Amino acid sequence: MKIEINNLTVVTKDKKEILKDFSLTIKAGEVHALMGPNGTGKSTLSKVLLGSPEYEVVKGDILVDGKSILKLSTDERAKLGFFLSFQSPISIEGVTNTEFLKTAINTRREEAIGLFPFMQEMRQALKDLHMDEDMMLRSINQDFSGGERKKNEILQMKLLQPSFIILDELDSGLDVDSLRICCENIATYLKEHPKTSVLVITHYPRILEYLPLNYVHRMQAGRIVETGDFSLAQKIEKEGYLSENAIGGVVSHE
Amino acid sequence: MNKIIVTDSNEENRIEKVPFLSSNYTFQDAKRLFLSFEKEKVNLDFSVPEETDAEVILFGEQSDLEISYHLGKGSHLIVRCFALSTKGTIACYLEGEKASFTYHYAAINDCDVSLKTAVHHLAPHSISNMYQHVVVLKGATTLDVDGIVPKDINACVCNQDNKIINLGTSDCTILPNLRIDNYDVVANHAAFIGKFSLDELFYLMSRGLDQTTCYQLLIQSFLFGKMSLREEEKQLFYSSMTKVMEV
Ligand SMILES: Nc1ncnc2c1ncn2[C@@H]1O[C@H](COP(=O)(O)OP(=O)(O)OP(=O)(O)O)[C@@H](O)[C@H]1O
Numbered sequence: 001m002k003i004e005i006n007n008l009t010v011v012t013k014d015k016k017e018i019l020k021d022f023s024l025t026i027k028a029g030e031v032h033a034l035m036g037p038n039g040t041g042k043s044t045l046s047k048v049l050l051g052s053p054e055y056e057v058v059k060g061d062i063l064v065d066g067k068s069i070l071k072l073s074t075d076e077r078a079k080l081g082f083f084l085s086f087q088s089p090i091s092i093e094g095v096t097n098t099e100f101l102k103t104a105i106n107t108r109r110e111e112a113i114g115l116f117p118f119m120q121e122m123r124q125a126l127k128d129l130h131m132d133e134d135m136m137l138r139s140i141n142q143d144f145s146g147g148e149r150k151k152n153e154i155l156q157m158k159l160l161q162p163s164f165i166i167l168d169e170l171d172s173g174l175d176v177d178s179l180r181i182c183c184e185n186i187a188t189y190l191k192e193h194p195k196t197s198v199l200v201i202t203h204y205p206r207i208l209e210y211l212p213l214n215y216v217h218r219m220q221a222g223r224i225v226e227t228g229d230f231s232l233a234q235k236i237e238k239e240g241y242l243s244e245n246a247i248g249g250v251v252s253h254e
Numbered sequence: 255m256n257k258i259i260v261t262d263s264n265e266e267n268r269i270e271k272v273p274f275l276s277s278n279y280t281f282q283d284a285k286r287l288f289l290s291f292e293k294e295k296v297n298l299d300f301s302v303p304e305e306t307d308a309e310v311i312l313f314g315e316q317s318d319l320e321i322s323y324h325l326g327k328g329s330h331l332i333v334r335c336f337a338l339s340t341k342g343t344i345a346c347y348l349e350g351e352k353a354s355f356t357y358h359y360a361a362i363n364d365c366d367v368s369l370k371t372a373v374h375h376l377a378p379h380s381i382s383n384m385y386q387h388v389v390v391l392k393g394a395t396t397l398d399v400d401g402i403v404p405k406d407i408n409a410c411v412c413n414q415d416n417k418i419i420n421l422g423t424s425d426c427t428i429l430p431n432l433r434i435d436n437y438d439v440v441a442n443h444a445a446f447i448g449k450f451s452l453d454e455l456f457y458l459m460s461r462g463l464d465q466t467t468c469y470q471l472l473i474q475s476f477l478f479g480k481m482s483l484r485e486e487e488k489q490l491f492y493s494s495m496t497k498v499m500e501v
Pocket residue numbers: 012013016018036037038039040041042043044045054087
């Protein structure tokens with residue numbers, strides 16, 4: 001799936017500008033990383049891509065395979081193939097993971113999935129992610145630790161089979177092994193679905209070592225100011241955003 | 255009364271034609287009562303004798319319920335009620351030491367409804383936990399909730415959790431009145447009137463669920479999430495919920 005974000009300017013309800021003329025193109029099968037200091041608008045971008053009602057797009061467009069999706073609602077974008085792994089997944093009391101996932105899977109199928117194949121798929125996914133089966137009987141993320149919530153996002157990703165994946169700080173909250181396991185699952189998924197495009201939002205290069213990375217972008221004040229490869233992520237890790245060299249990079253993405 | 259199912263301690267259901275339950279009912283060999291009302295005015299009085307466990311499951315539609323519960327020493331009563339546009343006056347009297355009352359009231363209202371609930375702690379070490387969760391589609395709902403612990407009654411637990419999700423335009427009210435005159439009491443009170451959180455809605459929709467389905471899931475979890483319903487109760491409550499929401 002090809003995603004084109006063209007000159008996107010986004011404001012909050014009280015008209016605070018967060019994204020300013022933001023542009024980025026992710027071609028089918030590419031993995032892009034987005035790094036930037038706290039509060040630059042990375043999570044905002046991820047939510048705007050999913051059509052969050054919290055924000056208003058005042059300029060620019062988002063195209064999927066050449067067609068604008070700005071008019072689509074959040075659920076329509078999800079059905080189109082968008083998947084956001086949230087920075088802080090919320091919990092919802094009383095709705096079980098199983099019930100929720102089954103409903104979500106059925107939204108993108110002509111015929112409802114049978115209980116048996118669903119359980120089979122879910123068990124396999126749980127096993128792949130080293131998760132306990134009984135977690136699925138609990139309410140969505142209820143009493144899940146920070147890391148378990150993140151794993152649960154990847155579990156949902158595996159079952160929902162998206163064509164555009166946004167990982168908003170997947171690496172925050174996951175321990176070393178869990179991060180590796182999650183990333184191996186994502187990498188396997190990408191091998192099996194080579195047209196899938198990915199946007200990885202992160203503060204650290206480690207997660208990028210596990211994924212078939214194409215580009216790294218540095219974001220500052222609502223837009224991309226520098227584009228490079230893995231070495232840019234290493235440079236940011238080493239020098240931070242505040243150092244002389246890091247500031248004022250050239251806008252060099254396509 | 256449309257229907258009553260009496261379940262004894264062997265978990266065998268007996269369907270009884272009433273009206274044996276005209277006003278007073280004392281739990282003896284029955285363990286669980288299931289009652290359903292439609293467009294009725296009901297006046298009921300339940301007694302749970304000493305050291306007895308009992309359950310009451312109620313379903314009311316456009317009715318007017320006047321119900322009181324009397325709990326003896328060491329008894330335990332759980333009430334699970336689902337009401338559609340049903341008003342009422344509910345009173346619980348914890349008459350014996352260590353009596354315990356767990357009350358789950360869930361409702362969907364599409365007209366003006368007022369509900370008065372009072373729990374009277376009349377014996378020491380008595381426990382009440384009350385959850386009243388109401389979704390308002392239309393009209394004004396008023397929840398008037400009293401918790402009463404007199405001066406000479408100590409070591410009680412009196413918890414209340416009253417919440418209204420107002421999807422309509424009229425003003426709704428929760429009036430919690432705590433008359434706790436004893437110092438040695440655990441009392442927690444939560445009152446909330448509002449809408450569903452946009453974050454929850456966004457999370458569910460981001461997985462492909464349309465808005466109606468999301469509301470259904472959220473309402474279902476808000477109303478029944480804490481109730482630990484049995485499978486057959488779930489079926490009845492959920493299908494009644496879906497029916498009112500379709501209108
Ligand atoms: N709904 C909103 N209303 C008002 N301000 C908002 C809203 N959403 C985000 N902001 C503000 O916009 C800025 C960008 O927030 P965002 O969450 O996108 O940052 P981020 O780049 O993801 O940061 P972090 O690295 O800390 O996750 C912040 O200053 C934030 O406070």
